[in-house]
Amino acid sequence: MSHESSPEAPPSAWQSILGGLKHSPLILPLVGLIAVSTVMAFASDNFFSVDNIVNVLRQQSIIGILAIGMTFVILTGGIDLSVGAVMALCGTLGAGVMVNMGMPGVAGLLAMIVVGVLFGVFNGVLVAWGQMPAIIVTLATMLIARGFGLVYSGGYPISGVPGWVSWFGVGRIAGVPVPIIIMVLLYAAAWVLLQRTSFGRHVYAIGGNETAANLSGVNTKRVKLYVFMISGFTSAMAAIVLTGRLMSGQPGAGVAFELDAIAMVVLGGAAISGGRGLIIGTLIGAVLLGIINNGLNLMGINPYLQDVIKGFIILLAIYIGREWR
Amino acid sequence: MSHESSPEAPPSAWQSILGGLKHSPLILPLVGLIAVSTVMAFASDNFFSVDNIVNVLRQQSIIGILAIGMTFVILTGGIDLSVGAVMALCGTLGAGVMVNMGMPGVAGLLAMIVVGVLFGVFNGVLVAWGQMPAIIVTLATMLIARGFGLVYSGGYPISGVPGWVSWFGVGRIAGVPVPIIIMVLLYAAAWVLLQRTSFGRHVYAIGGNETAANLSGVNTKRVKLYVFMISGFTSAMAAIVLTGRLMSGQPGAGVAFELDAIAMVVLGGAAISGGRGLIIGTLIGAVLLGIINNGLNLMGINPYLQDVIKGFIILLAIYIGREWR
């Protein structure tokens, strides 16, 4: 985690963000970000416009939000493959509440959060108390969430949500798109949780050495439950933005989003085995992946080839970052 | 690995298959298999016909073959997310060799094997010598393999493979479909490799304790390379059967097959963390998953609901099997 230099004063937020950067695990993701941006800027004229930067951030906001919950789970040494499916389920049921049940939009949004958090509880209980490996549990719950959403909607998108919901997808505050604001606020909250509360310490501790954390009196089961609940919550927040953007509940949305979210977390410098990683790193990872997608699109690269290039960039990033983790 | 009962006698093949069954990790997958079969038999008249059993086995043969390589990789404590994409790439390039390059069919099949094994080498080198986590490496190579296949074929399926290739997909020997024969032979070979060669011992040893294996003189890097090569090889074998069934190279085939293959391995009683599991378990897991799919189809269950049910069955199986691992 933090590698501050001064032995006396407790390292301040600034120090851990800027001062310690030289020894920070963030250095590589940042270098990657700068390198890729430079390449893209040369390759495409449109890349370095304010408009396009905003565009990239807005596009990444949905998966970027999913990646927050994924970061918590991965820091404890787990993984959550269900995020994309849970997002789709939240969006579908929430839209169902608004449209089919005729409840007010606010009820629909609340329903999304409730569904997401409950699904997180389901995952968390199975992993923590059921003592089953997270990868298998969330693989199964991914199927369940996806299937549920489709059963509920019969495969149809659910459209007809109240117009003001689109604010979450396309609105702006002081010129900044709302999805970006939501994403940034959530990242800030996650930073506080991870770096400034004992819960955050426990998340890192479990990923570092679960037995030891347990012996030290950390309630490891509860912490694991909470990280999955957080992941369910961020899936719901992503669903709100998605619903605002698509103005409908899409039971089939978010296929393979979990893979992109995992990629963001590891591009951001976190160890997939848990215990090491910073939430700011994930944000950088999200932007990095967004820039890669956007840049390749702007350059007009064959979309199939884009996947190949993306794969190689991920490999390269992880390879270079290997020793730092 | 083996949990034979007698501490004295050398466990014979029969013992480890039948005699030691009571304490064997196979007991649960078998019970699961019998339980699910019984339920399905009551729910659907057509279930217990020879025809249908053959049908199930033939359907599972492709992913069942992928699950062999997956078992090797998981036993060493790794994971291979690229199997489905590599299979599609092998099939596409192989069909390309036959159709676009006008080479004889045999050359196409050989090309598939070469491509699969080379991709395995790529994965293996990155994991073993690059010291990167298998989940990330194979996530990236999944993108790369998938993208490559699509770029090569322009997204179109490649049809026009020689007619005799269909033998691998639909042919029969003494009434038994060829895909089943191929699958069973590969499982037998895998069993010998894992249980009767020192390579197999090393696979289990690495999954059990990699540091200890390395310090006691096991060439852990080379063993890891080999397991990924085996996984690449079984992906190619699956591609051959697939090409026989589809009579074309399908660059988009095999999406999410890796998830089914993983499910088979863990349903078969292997530990996702490595070191424990039997190849026969994977075969049982493959049949179990096939029966679930087939039974739900036969019962005419809504396809969306099928996913939900499948998810719950996987959870239940892993939950019950938890302590045995």
Next chain:
Amino acid sequence: QDDGPLKIGMTFQEMNNPYFVSMQEALNEAAAQLGAEVVVTDAGHDVAKQISDVEDMLQQGIDILLVNPTDSAGIETAVRMAKDAGAIVVAVDANANGPVDSFVGSKNRDAGYQSCKYLAEALGGEGEVAILDGIPVVPILERVEGCKAALEEAEGITLVDTQNGRQDRSVALGVVENMIQSHPDLAGIFSVNDGGAMGALAAIQGSGKDIKLTSVDGAPEAVEAIAKGTAFIETTAQFPRDQVRIGLAMALAKHWGAQVVPAEVPIDVKVVDAENAEGFSW
């Protein structure tokens, strides 16, 4: 197989799409009137799974197989198996290789042609246009082909970009946003289906630019958007329910002993725009 009621099986390439869901509904209604049993499977765009699905349905002894193939070539094995098992096979929406008894599908090339002709005219025969492509199967490819033909005819129109939105609303949204970024003068977009078009519409509205959008399908949401007078100006409607009804009719005719049924039944498509959107439905 004269024991018990008639059994109809239908395998869909995907069911996460209103287009196919409405086909299924029409099938269920028709079968209810006939007193027939229906089995439906969803291949999720996976041909190998589609073949397995057909195998499973054959185990149940279906008399009629309606196949909506994920891939025309890949499905051939399943068609042959079904024929060997004595079932009547009719391809719906997209054709299948092998000995199918009949194929019922839209005039996809026409659909693409008409949409893009409409687009070109709405733009006054002038400006930059992009195509939002989809999953490469024959019907989609035909639509793109038809579209390109229409665009060629308009002198002042230039095709500046083709990207793949995978017929998925959320994917299309991101792709079109990038399209708009890289082509500031973009004036029109043709999407190969309404799913992608809905994503494209969100992107256009988000950009605040004046870009016109046309598409193919006639999905309820698309029709609604067109009626409202958005950037989405036209969709060339197909008739999924009718495709199934006619496909089933062909199969029944065969079932009842007809010696010849048409090998191919092309179904007309219809331009739906602001004028006639009110009141149109599948």
Next chain:
Amino acid sequence: MLEMRGIRKAFGPVKVLHGVDLEVRAGEVHALLGENGAGKSTMMKILCGILKADEGTIRIDGREQDFAHYDDAIAAGVGIVFQEFSLIPYLTAVENIFLGREKTTSFGLLNRRAMRTRAREVLGKLGVDVPLDVPVADLSVAEQQFVEIAKALSLDARILVLDEPTATLTPGEVEHLFKVMADLRQQGVAMVFISHHLDEIFEICDRITVLRDGEYVGTCEVSAIDTDRLVEMMVGRRIENNFPPKPTALPDRRVVIDAKNIQLRKNGPVSSFQLHQGEILGFAGLVGSGRTETALSIMGAYPAAAVEVEINGDPKRPANPKEALERGIGLLPESRKDQGLITSFSIMQNVSVNNYGKYRAMKYFLDLKKELEATRSVMKDVQVKAPGPNVAVDTLSGGNQQKVVIARWLNHNTPILIFDEPTRGIDVGAKAEIYQLMRNLTEDGYSIIMISSELPEVIGMSDRVCVFRSGAIVATVQGDAINSEEIMTHATTGKVRYVA
């Protein structure tokens, strides 16, 4: 103050404690002794609420306690230094010390300043200067052990359990710790002290409770007992002579390993040594002085900056342990569980895990019969006590597990053996057996490098001793020069060389 009565505990069918009593008074250091696996750690985990006793009562200050979780025990004033490290490698010392009991501000956020001050205070009391802002993984083993101790001290516990805290400390550091313990005794803290070093028991403890195979043997005053009687209580028999006699004369023998220019880190010190056939070469030094790394770099398991190795006159250096095996070098690593055993394997599978070319049928296949016979025979050679070769290795006691790892190499007849801390955490009975085994091996022509942090062991066993300091060998002593003053002088003041 603390009273545990009739504690019983079983793990499944395995009964570990059969009705053990323990009574500790305020202001005393109470030793808990017993062989490996006697149940000492289990007893302490029960005291701390980490394990639940099947039967028996715990009273503190006369009040009966029923701890469901470690938190409850902490609240009742119990603190423990675990035998296994319970530190989180990537967290800093401060974060580790307060893990699970973070101080927070009134907003519910971490109060990092307060925790830091307190951590500094506690570590200051221990008289060590541990960097507070680096992950503990980057600290030396001794520093980690002090963080561990500080973690327990910061609880202000009234009952403090120290489960083998000295195993990784140098004599000087042990003295420090004892001073702190004496202070705590003054303050009326009750302490339970577990150690296999009997001299420490006599130095610091007031009373002793002895366990044997989970049975309560007895409690007595330290002043009323001597070493021999104590050992007898622990093992149920008299252990005669700890160390087998050394061969008196050392004729000139063949050099089997000639290691030159060993440089562990870039720009670090340089050293060299030779291993002679049939001798036991001791590697002595403080913890972290580079003994393990030197040994590992000889067999290609540690990426030293530079090293030249000649094995039996052949100058090719092993690139990895597999090549070392081919050249006849075997390793008994310092951590049995993490580096030695594959715990999911049976004894046989552990013994033959590195088998290349042995018991093969048709070149590539295992010959299970031959494998079994060979395993049985080496098990007899090293006297592994187990029902049979197919028994799971994790059911064995520490000493027997250690012998399984030794058997792995005897099975290969690798003539050069590196024993890294061969008796760490092993009880007196098993120790004597391993010492005898080592002597027998050298008489059979094996050559052994023995790394050990226990000075008596180095002195008692080694024919020659290389003394390490700061990553290099600073002296090699033999004969009468092998005594504790000589070795400690070199280990603490010896000068390292920087050029070859």
